[in-house]
Amino acid sequence: MSGATIQGNILTPTGWVHGGITFDERIAAVQGAPSNPDTNGDDYILPGFIDLHVHGGAGKDVMEGGDAVHTIARIHARHGTTSLLATTMTAPQDEIDVALTAIGKAVRQRGKNESRVLGAHLEGPYINSGKLGAQPNFARAATLAEVQRLEALAPLKVITVAPEIAGHLSLVRELAAEGMRVQIGHTLGSYDDGVAALEHGASGFTHLFNAMSGLHHREPGMVGAALAHAEYAELIPDLLHVHPGAIRTALRAIPRLYCVTDSTAATGMPDGEYMLGRHTVHKCMGGVRLPDGTLAGSTLTLDQALRNLVGLGLPLADASARVSTHAADYLGLQERGRLAAGAYADLVVLDRDLTIKAVYIEGERCDLNDA
Template sequence: MSLQQQLHGQVLTPDGWVHGQIRFDQTSGRIDAIASETGDARDTAGSEYYILPGFVDLHVHGAGGKDTMEAGDAVQVIAREHARHGTTSLLATTMTAPMADIEVALRAIQPVIAQRPSGTARVLGVHLEGPYINPGKLGAQPDFAGLGSLQQVQHLHAIAPIRLITVAPEMPGHLDLVRELAATGMQVQIGHTLGTYEEGVAALENGAKGFTHLYNAMSRLDHRAPGMVGAALAHAQFSEIIPDLLHVHPGAIRAAMRAIPHLYCVTDSTAASGMPDGQYMLGRQVVHKCLGGVRLEDGTLAGSTLTMDQALRNLVSIGLSLEEASKRVSTYAADYLGLTERGRLSAGAFADLVVLDRQLNLIAVYVEGEKIDLANA
């Protein structure tokens, strides 16, 4: 039985804004049509609202007091908390850890990927952030970095689908690994790296497509030694960035947007997201939430408490149009994974959408046509 839903407002489509209605089928979870309204059909109340594509977050460690590495029901709790903030699809992101811990985490993630629990964001797969990183640039990752192999990654992929993997290409054998992984269709990106500009360019030439949390945990840009940041700014088409205005200065965000055509936003969120100040876990590390940030004991930034609705507002606050900001929190991330039916509002696409008021506060969220309970999800 088909259950039709109809919303009115300013609808952001791939061709621009449409004042009108968006109709979708709650049974199929797909958009049926977007139609403009004029004259007597104009819905004046609806004109107070913006209807945007649901947010797509490719770097999510936790929320609601839960961390992806905990296993159990952690990922379901995380996906429910992020849905309350407009994220309609995400990648569950692991931490560098002993291989046995990663396997346990992936086994717990797999059922949530296979069948989306009601009230949650769609978990598209796994972002394996390590352990194939440089031990000299761990950031907030535990000290379990190691060298990777295609066989080992394929073993993990058989447990739960890995859609994205972070690799430090300067480590022994890792340039070959980048090439081998890219040949399988896996999206490889550069991160937690001390690599040079030249090593970054070589990784891109061998199949890497993006960068993990640009600027953070990578060799910096200097005019005589451009580093990995320089490689990204000079050559990348895609890259993550964390727009909490704490990890990266607004000026550096804007510079990256001018250089990287499809720069997209991630939260790099932790268990502390949506929770009060206090002590939480990030993989095997204890982290502390205070004054809007999350840090290790030594003060190192350790992920964030950012949600994607706040990311959108932050982008607008630094001067982006709402249309441009929407692409950075939805469309470009979907494009990066080749998801043509998410991150945009058009007939036939999934009914993943958010409704916001004029102050960009969330009014409603729909995941594949299902309305999310924002208060008690």
């Protein structure tokens, strides 16, 4: 595609513009006048969505390896996600190796109609076995040498750790120095453990509120550390994992709170049984659970996350930042998550009901019917 132009209400880094955006692989120009999109009936043009926590979709799970990541990237692209982190589960080492090897290949070669796979989010195994959530029980302590070996298989953009595990606090500093975003998650750690981890270079929290010690006014826990000190944290806004009141609390407390799906193989699929790593999970009534009822990821897509945030009262521009720009900034990606000259042409076109009409990834229009 060369020199394509689309028209509408364009969300730029400085606000809404009514006009046109011209692009090929990258954005060449945004032209138009500042406007209030409420004053006309034209489409919205937003930065492509960025999901930093994706386990699956379309019946496929990241831990399968092989071509599963490509299938997952296609279904999420249909819902406006132009780039993502393929996310692993806690598992034996050989299974993690299989998954990361496949992720590494997907990073190097994006297929047609697929989200750009930026790298991996290593959610396990360096977590607390007392706060597994839906993770299989293969939790263990990390070493720098082991993480470096995994990094050779696929770029580890985000790594979740429980900072209270012996040796992890010093490791946080080493991993942060290597450019990884270290997140606190699946943790029984205290408020003080969270503050110490942030001081050592941790930069975020994995699915805030879920699988971490909660907030009490005399024991503020890991949630309290996030609300008091975090600039960034991820949150699952499917309205099942976190109550709307808690979402509003986090939005007021954490300046760059951003949204993830924590999506599973059940995403985009009918009710039934699916795999999440080694676990069999059940999709029913929009939720995904283990046999004991524990929430096990979600069926959320980021277009629905955007609609949920707007439904909670966020202006569309703010909701857009929380499914795109903040995640890009968190990873230091200045060429994604914003509609400005020189940035990748990752665009989502939405109608007035916030339903997706078109998705462009690095300038290429996706076939929204390609499963």
